[in-house]
Amino acid sequence: MLKSLTIQNYALISRLAIDFSGGLSVITGETGAGKSIIIGALSLILGQRADAGAIKQNEEKCFIEGLFDVSSYESLQSFFAEREWDYDAQNCILRREIWRSGKSRAFINDTPVNLNDLKELGAFLIDIHSQHQNLLLSNNRFQLQVLDVLSGNKALRDRFQDEYRSFLAIRKQLQELREKAARQASEQEYLLFQLQQLNEARLKEGEQSELETESETLRHIEEIKSGLHLIGHRLSNDDGGILPALKEALQTAQSTGRIYPFSLGVAERLQTAYLDLEDLLSDVDSRQEKLELDPERLQQVNERLDLFYSLQQKHRVHSVEDLLALKNRLEGQLQEMENDGESIEKLQRQLDNAQREMLQLSEELSETRKSTAASLEKQLIGKVCVLGMPYMQFRCQISGKEFPDATGADDVSFLFSANRNGELKPVAQTASGGEISRLMLGIKALIAGATALPTIIFDEIDTGVSGETADKMGSIMHAMGSVMQVIAITHLPQIAAQGDTQFFVYKDENSRQTETQIRRLSDDERIREIAQLLSGSELTNAAIENAKQLLKK
Numbered sequence: 001m002l003k004s005l006t007i008q009n010y011a012l013i014s015r016l017a018i019d020f021s022g023g024l025s026v027i028t029g030e031t032g033a034g035k036s037i038i039i040g041a042l043s044l045i046l047g048q049r050a051d052a053g054a055i056k057q058n059e060e061k062c063f064i065e066g067l068f069d070v071s072s073y074e075s076l077q078s079f080f081a082e083r084e085w086d087y088d089a090q091n092c093i094l095r096r097e098i099w100r101s102g103k104s105r106a107f108i109n110d111t112p113v114n115l116n117d118l119k120e121l122g123a124f125l126i127d128i129h130s131q132h133q134n135l136l137l138s139n140n141r142f143q144l145q146v147l148d149v150l151s152g153n154k155a156l157r158d159r160f161q162d163e164y165r166s167f168l169a170i171r172k173q174l175q176e177l178r179e180k181a182a183r184q185a186s187e188q189e190y191l192l193f194q195l196q197q198l199n200e201a202r203l204k205e206g207e208q209s210e211l212e213t214e215s216e217t218l219r220h221i222e223e224i225k226s227g228l229h230l231i232g233h234r235l236s237n238d239d240g241g242i243l244p245a246l247k248e249a250l251q252t253a254q255s256t257g258r259i260y261p262f263s264l265g266v267a268e269r270l271q272t273a274y275l276d277l278e279d280l281l282s283d284v285d286s287r288q289e290k291l292e293l294d295p296e297r298l299q300q301v302n303e304r305l306d307l308f309y310s311l312q313q314k315h316r317v318h319s320v321e322d323l324l325a326l327k328n329r330l331e332g333q334l335q336e337m338e339n340d341g342e343s344i345e346k347l348q349r350q351l352d353n354a355q356r357e358m359l360q361l362s363e364e365l366s367e368t369r370k371s372t373a374a375s376l377e378k379q380l381i382g383k384v385c386v387l388g389m390p391y392m393q394f395r396c397q398i399s400g401k402e403f404p405d406a407t408g409a410d411d412v413s414f415l416f417s418a419n420r421n422g423e424l425k426p427v428a429q430t431a432s433g434g435e436i437s438r439l440m441l442g443i444k445a446l447i448a449g450a451t452a453l454p455t456i457i458f459d460e461i462d463t464g465v466s467g468e469t470a471d472k473m474g475s476i477m478h479a480m481g482s483v484m485q486v487i488a489i490t491h492l493p494q495i496a497a498q499g500d501t502q503f504f505v506y507k508d509e510n511s512r513q514t515e516t517q518i519r520r521l522s523d524d525e526r527i528r529e530i531a532q533l534l535s536g537s538e539l540t541n542a543a544i545e546n547a548k549q550l551l552k553k
Contacts, residue, residue: 001020001022001068001069001072001455001485002020002066002067002068002125002126002455002485002487003019003020003067003068003069003091004017004018004019004020004066004067005017005018005020005038005041005042005064005065005066005067006018006063006064006065006066007038007041007062007063007064008062008063008064009055009056009059009061009062009063010037010040010041010054010055010056010062010063010064011034011037011040011041011054011056011516012034012037012056012507012514012515012516013034013037013038013041013056013515013516014056014515016038016516016517016518018038018503018518018520019520020485020487020501021500021501022481022485022500023478023481023482023485023486023499023500023501024477024478024480024481024486024487024488024498024499024500024501025485025486025487025488025499025500025501025502025503026487026488026489026490026495026496026498026499026501026502026503027487027488027489027490027502027503027504027505027518028489028490028491028496028502028503028504028505028529028533029504029505029506029518030506030507031491032507033505033506033507033516034505034506034507034516034518035459035460035489035505036459037516038505038516038518039128039457039459039489040054041064042064042066042126042128042457043128044064044096044098045064045065045066045094045095045096045106045118045122046094046118046119046122046123046125046126046128047106047115047116047117047118047119047120047122048119049115050096050098050104052098052099052100052101052102054098055098055099055100057513059100060099060100061097061098061099061100062097062098063095063096063097064095064096065093065094065095065096066093066094066095067091067092067093068092068093068094068125069089069090069091069092070089070092070124070125071089071090073124075124076089076121076124077089079121079124083113083117085108085109085111085113086109086110086111087109088109092108092109092125093107093108093109093110094106094107094108094118094121094122094125095107095108095110096118106118108121123454124454125454125455126454126455126456126457127444127454127455127456127457128457128459129437129440129444129456129457129458129459129461137414137427137428137436137439137440137443138426138427138428138436140411140412140413141407143396143412143413143414144369144407144408144410144411144412146376146443146446146447147369147372147373147376147396147398147412148369149447150372150375150376150446150447151368151369151371151372152368153365153368153369156361156364156365156368157365157408159361160358160361160362160364160365160408161406163354163357163358163361164358164404164405164406166354166358167351167354167355167358170347170350170351170354171351173347174344174347174348174351177343177344177347178344181341181344184333191330191333191334192334194315194330195327195330195331195334197311198311198323198326198327198330199327201307201308201311201323203308203320203323203324203327204320205320205321205324206320207320208305208308208319208320211301211304211305211308212305214301215298215301215302215305218293218294218297218298218301219298221291221292221293222293224291225288225291228284228287228288228291229288231284232281232284232285232288235277235280235281235284236281242277243274243277243278243281246270246273246274246277247274249270250267250270250271250274253266253267253270254267308320308323311323358404359404359409362404362408362409363409365408365409365410366398366400366408366409366410369398369408369410369412370398373396373398374396376396376446377394377395377396379446380394380439380442380443380446381393381394383441383442383445383446383476384438384439384441384442386469386472387438387441387442387465387469387472387473387476388438388465388469389418389435389438391418391419391420392416392417392418392435393415393416393417393419393420393422393424394414394415394416394439395414395415395416395424396412396413396414396415397412397413397414397415398410398411398412399411399413413426414426414427414439415427416430416431416435416439417430418430418431418432418435427439434463434464434465437461437462437463438461438465438473440461441458441461441473441476441477442476444456444480445476445479445480448479448480448483448484455484455485455486455487456480456484456485456486456487457486457487457488457489458477458486458487458488458489458490459489460489460490460491461473462488462490462491462492462495465492466492467494470492470494470495471494473492473494473495474492474494474495474496474497474498475498477495477498478498478499478500481500491533492533493530493531493533493534493547493550494550496526496529496530496533497530497547497550497551497553501520502520502521502526502529503518503519503520503521504518504519504520504521504525504529505517505518506518506519523551526547526551527544527547527548527551528544528547530547530550530551531543531544531546531547534546534547
């Protein structure tokens, strides 16, 4: 519900503040007084594009703010939470600021937002309806929504939409997996070839470094044997070898030790050195005897190393360990490809099940719509016939879709003729602006009690209507006001008299410039204003009495 509207420096308005209440509020005033200006300002906080030319002359900035009670819209709390906006059910503030430079800012509860956010929230809060804004009734999706509201099938519709979203998610996942499998199918043979090469190489960790060392040894075998022979000769040669000389020094130290104890320590250390070198000589001799030139083994080692180097170059790695890691990855990829086939089969079964459930729910949803269509036709004809279209025909045509979408398996089209024998055609093709206005009024009246509707503003939809028809329109609006907030801008006394509250828009030309003003009328002021609407330029006693009767009625 719109609780208040504040407008500053917009068009002919310097500052204007209006407090609204529930029920039916009517706004009257002379043509050109500025009623459309108020609607234009309200449209700005509902996300409409701004025109800097609408800023009041000699001002740099205009400001529009609306205060709303959104407590009846249960879904809005999660709507605010998803966007991390402050939520206050009783005091939701939409604000718009526009500068002459063209700059514009929008706020929801003092949080800066973009126009799409403002428009999306505004759709929950205000529905401005005029003869020039009837495209909604020509929209098949809106027609379907009307039928669903009257069907009371929200729980079933929610179940269907959950199942439909699940169906789409599985179908997308399956499609992506199939595309992936198709791409990988061409790679599988190559991956298998690569893996086979690596398996045939019988790779082992550390083997490359061992073979490289062995290759180096085999290629320098003679040089190594000569070196070892020289080491053995230097250790054991009787003529100047280390071991004979060390043995002689040991014996001397042992002999001297009998008369000089220090030499005993020297002898002990010499004994240790002699034993170590003797052991070393044994190792050198043993190794020298084992080393033999083996061209065949050298060829085997080099061939094995060439295989390693070739594989490393091919796969752009640097070691056998890298090749082993690649081998594990290839095995993993091939296993994943095999698993993808199983996953595709599993997802296909899930998709088949989801589709069956979704189609079953869409059929149930269609039944609720078909069972409500006849009732909608009868009720709407009853509502609208009394609004000056006594011979109207109306049909809610339901046809099946080839495959369900998010709304179900049904296409809905409202067919209309204003004449008894006229051909029924889609509303957009046959109804005039005034006829669509009355149809929309009847539809909104039907669904007003079935769901939480936004505040509806009827902007002079009564153009071309008078007398009893105007009185019926007023009655419908007043009845709607018992379950929602209705604001009607009107020139008709029959409608103005049925308002719970009445506002008067006028031009104040007493100041230096003309300005639009609005005020809430007292009971006496309402009598005079409605009498003025009845009598025209000259206010008569008969008009005043007639106005009193209208208000009393």
